[in-house]
Amino acid sequence: MNTPILETHSLGRDFKLPRASVTAKQQLRHAVVDVNISINAGDRLGIVGESGSGKTTLAKLLLRLDQPTSGSVNFMGQKLQGADMADFRRQVQIIFQDPRSSLDPRMAVEQIILEPLECLNFSQNHQARIDEVLQQVELDLVIRSRYPHELSGGQRQRVAIARALAAQPSVLVADEPVSALDVLVREEVLQLINRLINQLGLTLVLISHDLSVVAQLCDKVAVMQHGRIIESGATQSVFGNPQHQFTRELIAAVPQLPTLK
Amino acid sequence: MKFLEVNKLTIKFGDKTVVNNLSFDLAAGDRFGVIGESGSGKTMIALAIIGLLPDSASFSGSIRLDGEELLSLGDKQMSAFRGSKVSMVFQEPLTALNPLMRVGKQITQPLRNHNRLSARERLARAIELCASVGLPDPEQTVRAYPHQLSGGQRQRVGLAIAIACNPKLLIVDEPTTALDVTVQREVLQTINELVKQHSTALIFISHDLPVVSTMVETIAVMQSGNCVEQASMSALFDQPQHEYSKRLVDLARATQNRFTTFTTKATS
Numbered sequence: 001m002n003t004p005i006l007e008t009h010s011l012g013r014d015f016k017l018p019r020a021s022v023t024a025k026q027q028l029r030h031a032v033v034d035v036n037i038s039i040n041a042g043d044r045l046g047i048v049g050e051s052g053s054g055k056t057t058l059a060k061l062l063l064r065l066d067q068p069t070s071g072s073v074n075f076m077g078q079k080l081q082g083a084d085m086a087d088f089r090r091q092v093q094i095i096f097q098d099p100r101s102s103l104d105p106r107m108a109v110e111q112i113i114l115e116p117l118e119c120l121n122f123s124q125n126h127q128a129r130i131d132e133v134l135q136q137v138e139l140d141l142v143i144r145s146r147y148p149h150e151l152s153g154g155q156r157q158r159v160a161i162a163r164a165l166a167a168q169p170s171v172l173v174a175d176e177p178v179s180a181l182d183v184l185v186r187e188e189v190l191q192l193i194n195r196l197i198n199q200l201g202l203t204l205v206l207i208s209h210d211l212s213v214v215a216q217l218c219d220k221v222a223v224m225q226h227g228r229i230i231e232s233g234a235t236q237s238v239f240g241n242p243q244h245q246f247t248r249e250l251i252a253a254v255p256q257l258p259t260l261k
Numbered sequence: 262m263k264f265l266e267v268n269k270l271t272i273k274f275g276d277k278t279v280v281n282n283l284s285f286d287l288a289a290g291d292r293f294g295v296i297g298e299s300g301s302g303k304t305m306i307a308l309a310i311i312g313l314l315p316d317s318a319s320f321s322g323s324i325r326l327d328g329e330e331l332l333s334l335g336d337k338q339m340s341a342f343r344g345s346k347v348s349m350v351f352q353e354p355l356t357a358l359n360p361l362m363r364v365g366k367q368i369t370q371p372l373r374n375h376n377r378l379s380a381r382e383r384l385a386r387a388i389e390l391c392a393s394v395g396l397p398d399p400e401q402t403v404r405a406y407p408h409q410l411s412g413g414q415r416q417r418v419g420l421a422i423a424i425a426c427n428p429k430l431l432i433v434d435e436p437t438t439a440l441d442v443t444v445q446r447e448v449l450q451t452i453n454e455l456v457k458q459h460s461t462a463l464i465f466i467s468h469d470l471p472v473v474s475t476m477v478e479t480i481a482v483m484q485s486g487n488c489v490e491q492a493s494m495s496a497l498f499d500q501p502q503h504e505y506s507k508r509l510v511d512l513a514r515a516t517q518n519r520f521t522t523f524t525t526k527a528t529s
Contacts, residue, residue: 050441051412153299182298182468187512209442212516215523239523251524253442255471257517258494 003077004038005171005203006062006092011035011071013057031057033227034071041170044197044204046214046235048250049224055207058224059175062205063094090120093164097176099156103148103163109134110144113163120167133162136199137192154185158192165196171203178213190216211254215239223247264289264462265310265430270322272305272314279305281486282322289429290460294473294494296509297483303466304352306483307432310464311349312339326430344371348423350452352435354415358407364418365391365403371425390421395451413444417451424455431456432464437472449476470513474498482506 012034017027032054039045047055060066061073064080072079075088093116096102103112110130117126134141137158148156157177164172177193178186194217197204208214214221215235222232223244231244242248263286272280280302287293295303308314310324312331324331326346331339348371351357359367368390369383378386384403391399394417407415416436423431433452437445453476456463467473473480474494482490482497482505489503501507 050443183470183512184298184508211442212520215520216516236523239520249443253446254520255446255469255475257471257498257513258474 002040004074005041005043005076006205007038007074007077008035008062009072009074011058011061011068011073013054013061013066014069030227032061032068035227035229037222037229037232039171039203039205041203042201043220044218045206046218046221047205047207047224048209048211048214048221050250051209053224054227055209055224056175057227059094059173059205059207063092063173064088065094086120090122090167091169092171092173093167093169095157095160095164095172095174095177098180099153099160100148100180102160103156105148108145108147109151109159112148112159113166116163116167122167129166133166136165136196137162152185153181154189157181157189161189161193161196165200168200169202171205172197173205173207175207176209177206179208179210193217211239211250223250263287264291264327266323266325267306267310268323268325270306270309270320270324272302272309272318272320274318279318279486280309281488283481283488284322285481285488285491287430287462287464289462290456291479292456292463292465292477294477294480295464295466295483296468296470296473296480298468300485301483302486303468303483304434307349307434307464307466310430311343311347311432312336313349340374344428345375345426346428347430347432348426348428349432349434350416350419350423350436353439354412354419355407355439357419358415360407363404363406364410368403368418368421368425371422375426386425387421390425391418393455394418394421394424395447396421411444412440413448416440416448420448420452420455424459424461427459428461430462430464432466434466435468438467438469445472452476470509471517474513482509 011032013032014028014030017029019026035058047058049055057066061068078084080088113130113133114126117129122129131141134143139155139158151159178189181189190213204217206214206217218235221235221238222229223238225246231238231247238247239251242251265287267286268284270280270283271278283306285293295306297303309320312334314320320332365384365387368387372378372383372386387403388399391402396402396414396417410418437448440448465473465476477494479493480497481488482503484505490506497506498510501510
């Protein structure tokens with residue numbers, strides 16, 4: 001059996017809450033509790049749940065942008081440690097929710113995409129690679145010298161995708177990648193992500209509260225509530241035959257079109 | 262006579278037209294939707310009706326509410342209308358609510374302005390309103406500050422403020438975009454029940470067709486300031502006239518189909 005590309009062992013993350021008074025006991029908030037997932041190469045895993053259920057904290061732990069308080073994350077079967085981090089950083093990239101805040105407003109598009117190439121010591125010609133990823137995300141090359149505020153919402157998110165893909169990662173983590181976009185633009189960006197995942201053979205971890213987005217892109221789903229994964233499996237079986245009450249509520253909450261009732 | 266008549270409303274910022282020649286009317290109890298992408302002028306329509314357009318905006322046309330021309334009203338006269346005849350629920354409750362004021366006081370603020378009630382009566386009314394918008398434990402909730410409430414609860418407070426003086430027209434601007442899907446459904450249900458109960462006219466602004474479709478009977482589709490189509494909900498789905506409406510309808514259908522292929526397979 002293949003080693004999973006990303007794997008967690010009873011992963012937990014507690015946050016300390018502010019004390020109610022000097023003498024009060026320290027209260028903890030368990031943002032992620034005992035999460036065991038394993039993601040194989042080529043998987044498309046969707047993580048769904050309400051806000052505050054720990055989705056984003058879990059993503060940050062997977063990306064090593066945050067340290068777990070218990071348990072561990074393994075990358076390619078190895079526990080993450082200082083020396084291997086460079087390779088891990090290149091292999092695992094993220095797209096954030098709102099490109100207005102995830103793109104530096106004082107950098108032109110080419111600088112934005114150049115940054116990961118330089119930081120991660122990308123071996124090929126950097127300028128050629130910038131052109132290449134911009135074409136991959138279907139942006140015109142004239143955009144290279146533009147600044148984020150000069151771009152539309154859809155273009156900004158494409159730049160964020162281009163930055164994530166620049167150093168040729170194998171895992172893409174997307175945290176609500178389309179929820180800041182208008183519906184029609186959202187569809188285009190989703191189709192783009194879908195195409196890129198197929199073309200480049202990427203592994204996808206998609207975090208979303210929108211089940212229809214997950215239904216479109218993911219073949220596996222994990223449902224989170226109060227920091228725990230309460231149900232997981234193939235998208236087909238989780239959405240088609242939900243076992244947990246909360247999963248059923250999530251599915252029922254998707255608005256139904258009147259004509260299709 | 263119609264309760265609300267918007268006639269050839271045009272709103273401009275300098276040379277830029279944000280709403281172009283829009284006309285529609287509503288009878289009491291009508292539920293009307295406005296849909297369009299961001300920047301299409303949806304919110305400006307709401308702000309024009311409620312008299313909160315920024316000073317830099319210039320406008321022409323007419324908005325008649327209950328026979329009164331709103332666009333020519335002065336600030337003071339408009340204040341008398343706002344809250345009592347027409348009120349609005351804003352998109353982001355965290356910015357719409359005052360963080361330093363207990364929610365009970367915020368809910369009773371329109372009552373102070375429009376009714377002569379004693380402090381005790383106002384408190385009783387605030388508790389009653391909290392209960393009617395489905396806030397848990399109303400006696401305690403009126404004493405809470407906005408940051409102590411969840412997103413859905415905050416939006417319910419926004420709704421309670423808006424309906425405090427039984428307005429005849431309620432405008433809600435993307436009330437659930439900041440909320441979770443499960444909470445969204447509950448808040449929408451509450452809005453639906455309230456407007457039916459009081460036969461309040463509703464203007465529901467959104468960019469999300471599936472959400473609007475559960476809330477309104479007729480809809481205006483906005484694209485870059487122009488109303489490209491006005492139709493009943495069923496007509497829009499059966500025969501969208503404009504290219505843009507057609508894309509919205511097709512996408513909403515496709516999304517739903519994608520989802521229902523998963524959910525119905527198991528039941529069949």
